[in-house]
Amino acid sequence: MEHLKGLNERQKQAALHTEGPLLIVAGAGAGKTKTITHRILNLIKTGVAPEKILAVTFTNKAAKEMRERVIAEIEKNAKGQNTIPFVSTFHALGVYIIKENARLLHLTRYFTILDESDSARLIKEILKERGYDPKQYDPGRIKGIISREKGNFVDLPEYQERTEEPGASYIARIVAEIWAPYEERKIKENSLDFDDLILQSAKLLQENEGVRKIYQDRWKYIHIDEYQDTNQTQYLLSRLLCGENKNICVVGDTDxxxxxxxxxxxxxxxxxxxxxxxxxxxxxxxxxxxxxxxxxxxxxxxxxxxxxxxxxxxxxxxxxxxxxxxxxxxxxxLGLTPQMYLNYLMYKKGFGWRIGTTSIYTKGQKKSVVGFLQRSNQEHADALWVISTHNTQNKARVQEYILSLKYQIPTIPFTPRKGFSTSGYVHDKSALKEIFSSFDTESSALKLLSDLGLLWDRPHHQPQTHNANRRNINIxxxxxxxxxxxxxxxxxxxxxxxxxxxxxxxxxxxxxxxxxxxxxxxxxxxxxxxxxxxxxxxxxxxxxxxxxxxxxxxxxxxxxxxxxxxxxxxxxxxxxxxxxxxxxxxxxxxxxxxxxxxxxxxxxxxxxxxxxxxxxxxxxxxxxxxxWRGANLRNILNFEKDYPAAKIVLLEENYRSTKNILSAANEVIKKNKYRPEKNLFTQKPAGEKISLYEALSGEDEADFVATKILELKDAGGGKIITPSSSPQGGEKSNTLSLGEGWGEVAVLYRANFQSRALEEAMLRYNIPYQVLGVKFFERKEVKDTLAYLRAALNPQSLSDIKRIINFPSRGIGKVTLVKIFSNETETLPIKMRIKIDNFYKLLGEIRQQIETAKASEVIKFTVRKSGIEEELREGTAEDEERLANIKELATLAIKYDNLANGTGVEKLLEDASLASDQDSIMINEEKKEIRSGARPAQGGVKLMTVHAAKGLEFKYVFIVGLEEGLFPIQRDGEEKTAEDQEEERRLFYVALTRAKHKLFLSTAQFRTIFGSRQINAPSEFLADIPAEILEREGEKGVRTIYI
Known part of the structure; x- marks a missing residue:
């Protein structure tokens, strides 16, 4: 099986398991993405149509990586396929399902997705309307509670019902009060928040058998990554999609x-x-x-x-x-623990929860037994948590009453007491039952456990059982x-x-x-x-x-x-x-x-x-x-119960960079108080030494980078090459061609301005490249432009209307806004009504453009017609930069130009909403592509800041600008603290560990920064790298000159 070459035995086991449920337990760096990718490839090789395969993960970055790997493997090993598997995040999957069934959910196809800031702003408005001070009742906290409940597959009616019960907290009742108008406002605005994307999809599939069957028939093979992190709603969605097919593969991890x-x-x-x-x-x-x-x-x-x-x-x-x-x-x-007095929380199914006091050593027993074990047996309890310890009985009793009153949890027994007196309420079974049924001891007990940092699914004691009601499995x-x-x-x-x-x-x-x-x-x-x-x-x-x-x-x-x-x-x-x-x-x-x-x-x-x-x-x-921690075990048990025939595969082998790269990273980071994010171990050989080039200037440095990239290309017969590795990391003597592998090369720098010289060099040598940025969609000017597009498609979106109706300034104040949203525009002066009419006419023109023009042209039209371009063009240098970012948005939108009938802009808005809310860096959405003649199928060399490179890996990495004042950076007029220095060293560590096979470092004697020529000493970080693993470029001979 040539297509499984490079997998170790356990990875092959997972890849070859095609029918029935599969659980993969993967350690850090164990090649789980590679395993899933090859499993998908193997399914296709065995005759499964690619469009019948679904793969879901948590981040856009992970989904993008998996999608690219799958496409590459299909092109390499399964030629002739015209379709590809559906690879996405949970949230993107939710958008896909909702858009296809918008009418069933009383939405239009152009519904708006609120990001976190939009949601918090909306909740803040509702708090004010209801007479609550947002400073006292944090909108972010309320939104967090709503998100948590939606993640647990709890909707508003269920939450309201719960808060109407005795024992509900004050904050819970406020959340219920705010949640209702929050949902109403979203319905009115034809919008959903981020959590709705999964909740509404899951509810739709659960309640509508016809829709459920459509998706179960569409995707016969399902893959879920990071399974241990799925919440209840995501878990339910995956189970509903799987249905009776049971061809589901999940991957779990621990931490x-x-x-x-x-x-x-x-x-x-x-x-x-x-x-x-x-x-x-x-x-x-x-x-x-x-x-x-x-x-x-x-x-x-x-x-x-x-x-x-x-x-x-x-x-x-x-x-x-x-x-x-x-x-x-x-x-x-017993025999080791000293005498102590304990407060405990006890649970009994059918009754609820109670608090009590006991001691380690008890009196009157023929055989010594720890006190809470004896109490648990007497009460026929199901579980017990020790919640506090004391050296005297009085302290324990005082704490028992304090906790009982604070959390409204009874101290009376579950089981009627026996003894000489039988007239008290503690001897009356019905009286005890009545008391426990009068309190919501469940909510109170869970809050008590949470406040104490205890886990509800990890009690200190669970009694042994002998019958079918409940069993203990001992490991x-x-x-x-x-x-x-x-x-x-x-x-x-x-x-x-x-x-x-x-x-x-x-x-x-x-x-x-x-x-x-x-x-x-x-x-x-x-x-x-x-x-x-x-x-x-x-x-x-x-x-x-x-x-x-x-x-x-x-x-x-x-x-x-x-x-x-x-x-x-x-x-x-x-x-x-x-x-x-x-x-x-x-x-x-x-x-x-x-x-x-x-x-x-x-x-x-x-x-x-x-x-x-x-x-x-x-x-x-x-x-x-x-x-397994509590959540992990719960997910695994749920999976096992749903799919008892599941095959289980453990992935324990780790794969990392070469030893030389990791040795350098180790030495650099040793001086920091805290260690780096990535594991620093490998079974791979030492690999090539780290190259250092000492350039005369920034332009000379950029020239070196470009020509070295071309050398790598030429060494592979016109293709970027990389050492081939066995599953255990042992290198072979030959090289492995990766095709048009420009994307396997990254050039990292500390400051954005450094990209200019590099871009010029790439253009000069006809090398395709991409410049990547950070948090592109969170920039104000980008959000403003996108808000125009959303409002044009969805005029009910009041959040977007508020954002743009007075940008650029149209002289429309808050009082006017209130009247607009209250449908009282007829009471406004005629001049104001003309302004408002012109605004809505503008939105109509933008919508017409969306339906007929390419996505990139729509953005150009919107910026020009709305007045944004004129507003920013005549402003400050900062405004010019903002205008450049909007132009960048138009460049980015080119990749959506081939989608017709308005779907290009629709997809752009969808990707932007998911990116800004989910990922701190979105490569697919934030890239600026400048290609010069080369075929674009494999993208280009990646140019990015070190910050933007976090979480990414490349076979070849160049780190440029390693000079004092630049990396580590020293900002004018700012004193560098020890914390700043540690952060700079950590960033250099991040840069080093992006490389998998070969690392190039460079420093320049002269560099022009903002028009001023500066002379800087080499970065102190270079002195930390062991001399035996460092080689200077130029010492082995003259470098190749490209004309």
């Missing part, structure tokens, strides 16, 4: 980490900071039962994190800081061994025939637990912990209600058989004082928990082969590559 500086114990007993540990090194790890041996680091990752970190302090003086989701091994253990890390190999056990048990038969029907061996009873037990072991976790979810999907109980058997030899040597797996946010932790020398006890608010920082994690644990600051902790 739990430790703070920088955490000391990890290595195999030789030395300590090393987590950020410095590399793939292939060995750490000391617990193989189970206190058996510590070396284990290999098979993966490392780091991510950006902003929020509260959890700091755990112990009685032995250890301190460990992690993200709230990071999994630790922690729990209350125990390092629970057994086969020789020297740790084994991870999955187990469950019951006393019902249904459960036993269900497991046996799935091919599992189930044994009897006791003679002459229906009790049974299932247990199996896996050496691969990831497979064990996913097998457990598969079993869970077969039953209606399941508890997944994760633990680790890492304790040493037991002195008492009843002591046990396991601890639960808990997220850091759920770890509490008094809990026991594993250490290399027995146990330690948590003495204090603190929350540390942090700015955006980088946090780290390791993946340890076989054992999945390591010693961090003397505490044994979990690596989290397979530790």
């Amino acid at each position: 739990q980490c430790l703070a920088k500086g955490t000391k990890i114990k290595m195999a030789d007993n030395t300590l090393k900071s987590i950020e410095d540990i590399k793939r292939g090194e060995y750490v000391l790890s617990n193989y189970g039962g206190g058996d510590f041996r070396p284990a290999k680091v098979v993966g490392e990752k780091n991510i950006q994190f902003k929020g509260s970190l959890i700091q755990i302090e112990t009685e032995k003086g250890n301190v460990l800081v992690s993200t709230p989701d990071h999994t630790h091994f922690a729990g209350y253990r 125990t890390l390092c629970a057994d061994r086969r020789g020297q190999t740790p084994m991870h056990i999955i187990s469950t048990f019951g006393n019902d025939r249904y459960g036993r038969k269900k497991l046996e029907s799935m091919g599992f061996s189930v044994r009897s637990a006791k003679k002459n009873t229906t009790n049974w037990r299932f247990e199996t072991a896996r050496a691969n912990y990831g497979e064990a976790c996913l097998l457990a979810t598969k079993i869970a999907s077969a039953f209606p209600e399941v508890n997944m109980i994760f633990s680790a058997r890492l304790g040493g030899i037991k002195t008492n058989p009843r002591d046990g040597n396991s601890l639960p797996c808990l997220p850091a946010g759920s770890v509490l004082p008094g809990m026991a932790l594993f250490t290399e020398n027995g146990y330690d006890i948590v003495s204090k928990i603190s929350r540390i608010n942090t700015p955006k920082i980088i946090v780290f994690d390791l993946n340890i082969e076989k054992t999945h644990n390591f010693i961090a600051n003397d505490i044994v902790t979990h690596n989290c590559i397979y530790s």
Whole structure:
């Protein structure tokens, strides 16, 4: 299968799975986009029509990358296809479905999409109209609550019903009051907000069987990326689209980490900071039962994190800081935990929630048991959370009453008390039921958990069950061994025939637990912990209600058989004082928990082969590559329940830049307080050295860049070339042609003005190129121009009318606006009415142009006819720049010119709405193309600022202007702070890590900046790059001259 060449074995497994549901669990940098792309290609090669394939992701950038890869692979391996798969974001998919069914949703085809600022502005107006102060009731917060509810597939009527119930918060009632006119105003204006795009699509498919069947027939094969991040509405939309076909492929990921500086114990007993540990090194790890041996680091990752970190302090003086989701091994253990008094939150299905107080050690028991376990058994509870700890009973009782009154959660029992007295209400079942039914304990309890940073789906205790009502599936890390190999056990048990038969029907061996009873037990072991976790979810999907109980058997030899040597797996946010932790020398006890608010920082994690644990600051902790956080597990379980026959593939292999590029990046960033966004490890070889060119001037530097690009092209026989790599990163001796691969080259600079010399060089050497910008559609002049187009198509859009009716100035004030929107224009003076009529005539002329002219010509007409061009042409230098941006918009619109009957402008507006709201950089929508003779099929060399390059990758990268004052930048009259310097160094790191195969750096002795010739020293960053991986251009011979 030539079209699957370059995939590793697990990637091939995913690509070859064509029929039935598929779950791909991918680690960072594991090639998931490549895998999905080749899976799509394989479907086409097996006879599936491309238009029958749908692929959905979260960002326009990711969708664009996938679309381009798919098209490239089809052109290369499946020639003759006239159609392509539908690749889009969730929101673009929503727009597509809504536009095709606009009438069913009481919209016109030209509905307006409100961005976040438009929505907040509309809510602000409604708040004022209702007598609320927007400073007290933040419009952004109210919009955020509405967005959250829509993401949970909650519409206005359902939310209103919920807020009418007892216990609803004051802010919830205000949101309901504002939400109603917000929806009414949008209906009146023929507009939708960003969240409506998915909510309305999902509701339409759910409620209209005919429409649902159309899309299920249209797309027979569905792919969903970043599945762990889908909200309830997105999840439902994907399920509705899939229908009975069940040919759905989803990709999931994880993100739990430790703070920088955490000391990890290595195999030789030395300590090393987590950020410095590399793939292939060995750490000391617990193989189970206190058996510590070396284990290999098979993966490392780091991510950006902003929020509260959890700091755990112990009685032995250890301190460990992690993200709230990071999994630790922690729990209350008799004989280790001191006497403490606990407040707990308990849940029982059919009753609700209650608050109570207990202690670790209780009296009057034949067998010692932790207090809340005893209470849970007495109450027949379904789940329990410990919500606070105290050293005296009085403090615990005081806190119990405070929390009960604050959150309106009862303290009375679920189950009637037994004893000598039976006349009290706590002994009366009906009285207890009446009390619990009088309060919305569900909402109050969830708010309490949220306020405390606890997860509703990660309780501290879930009682063991034996029947079909609810089951526990236990997953125990390092629970057994086969020789020297740790084994991870999955187990469950019951006393019902249904459960036993269900497991046996799935091919599992189930044994009897006791003679002459229906009790049974299932247990199996896996050496691969990831497979064990996913097998457990598969079993869970077969039953209606399941508890997944994760633990680790890492304790040493037991002195008492009843002591046990396991601890639960808990997220850091759920770890509490008094809990026991594993250490290399027995146990330690948590003495204090603190929350540390942090700015955006980088946090780290390791993946340890076989054992999945390591010693961090003397505490044994979990690596989290397979530790599903609450939302992830919920999505995975939903997927397994919906598609019990799903195939599961784990992608763990990572692919990055060459070692030389990563070595340079490592050395540069070491001086910063925080580490970079990307993983700095690779199995690829060292690769070529980094080239440095010392130019005489900025023009000489640009000339070098252009001629070097042509050298790369000529070295490949007229095509841009790149080293070919095996799946493991080993280079071959030959080169791989990528066709007209101009787009594989990027030139990065610190300031926009640097593009001028580069553009001139590209033109001079006939090299096609593209200049990319940042947040193009958020510029005022661009939004104004687009508002004219939207208002022309949708005159009901009051938001757009307000924006443009007085730009350029027409002398129309706020009072006049109010009368216009109230249909009271007849009361206005005749001169004012003429102005208003002329304005609406202008909109009519623009609409006529939209229906008959090309998109780029429509923009030129609009700018000229509206007076915007005249207004800006006679203004300041800043106005001239704004006019240039509008002209750029017209240039961009050329790519929509081939769409007829107004659809070009319609598509431009759609892309602009999605881009400005979703992505900070939109390459497809913000590009400026200047081609000189070359065939445009593959675009051109990318010219962009370093900021614009974030998140992108190119095979060849040039970083120019590496001089003091330019990169790192020094603005006139501004003192450079330590924070500024760190930001500049981080930006240089970003620039370095955009390169996958070859990196070129350049600096100029002289550079003309704003008409002044300057002499600058080379950038200090160059001195950070190791000399052994740097080569100077020109030392090996004379460079090629192109005439």
